[in-house]
Amino acid sequence: GQNIDQPTEMTATEGAIVQINCTYQTSGFNGLFWYQQHAGEAPTFLSYNVLDGLEEKGRFSSFLSRSKGYSYLLLKELQMKDSASYLCAVSRSGNTPLVFGKGTRLSVIA
Amino acid sequence: KAGVTQTPRYLIKTRGQQVTLSCSPISGHRSVSWYQQTPGQGLQFLFEYFSETQRNKGNFPGRFSGRQFSNSRSEMNVSTLELGDSALYLCASSLEVGGGYTFGSGTRLTVV
Numbered sequence: 001g002q003n004i005d006q007p008t009e010m011t012a013t014e015g016a017i018v019q020i021n022c023t024y025q026t027s028g029f030n031g032l033f034w035y036q037q038h039a040g041e042a043p044t045f046l047s048y049n050v051l052d053g054l055e056e057k058g059r060f061s062s063f064l065s066r067s068k069g070y071s072y073l074l075l076k077e078l079q080m081k082d083s084a085s086y087l088c089a090v091s092r093s094g095n096t097p098l099v100f101g102k103g104t105r106l107s108v109i110a
Numbered sequence: 111k112a113g114v115t116q117t118p119r120y121l122i123k124t125r126g127q128q129v130t131l132s133c134s135p136i137s138g139h140r141s142v143s144w145y146q147q148t149p150g151q152g153l154q155f156l157f158e159y160f161s162e163t164q165r166n167k168g169n170f171p172g173r174f175s176g177r178q179f180s181n182s183r184s185e186m187n188v189s190t191l192e193l194g195d196s197a198l199y200l201c202a203s204s205l206e207v208g209g210g211y212t213f214g215s216g217t218r219l220t221v222v
Binding site for chain 1: 114143145151152153155158165166168200206210211212213214215216
């Protein structure tokens with residue numbers, strides 16, 4: 001089977017940096033997605049990591065370690081609009097659907 | 111280009127009724143996946159269609175069914191609704207099975 005864990009909730013201050021972790025146990029791992037979902041809205045794509053290492057995209061960066069089954073999403077210079085749920089999802093081989101973690105609800109406070 | 115379109119956005123149904131939700135994928139996307147999202151369980155996979163064929167199915171009872179048409183539009187149907195079916199139903203399209211998803215805005219179903 002597969003198991004994806006991420007913290008349920010996190011709180012951080014405007015302007016700060018926050019790291020949202022995701023650990024996974026799965027067979028046939030291909031890559032890992034991060035999505036952002038504001039309350040009442042659809043999830044939107046943030047990043048996709050296939051190889052080990054850090055990928056930076058503006059204020060957001062995503063890291064993957066395949067050997068450790070671990071990923072994190074790093075958000076810098078937090079803004080109030082970053083308050084949302086962040087979902088990690090694993091892509092597996094064999095034409096199978098994405099498997100999502102339960103999401104981390106991030107609250108950015110002043 | 112147009113995104114993924116789901117209709118209706120909101121729906122209120124009574125226990126025992128049935129409901130049909132619709133999803134139009136991004137043009138050129140042939141894979142459509144359906145997920146149920148609830149606060150406690152997160153996104154739970156329902157089924158995935160590719161070229162009118164169901165390629166994958168999640169662990170939901172037979173009351174949940176779906177289909178895909180030749181133009182890649184998809185519908186899902188829930189029969190004999192239960193209170194626990196109240197959720198946000200999300201449709202996602204991708205170029206291929208298991209590829210990166212683009213989600214629709216979802217249909218929020220409330221069963222009373």
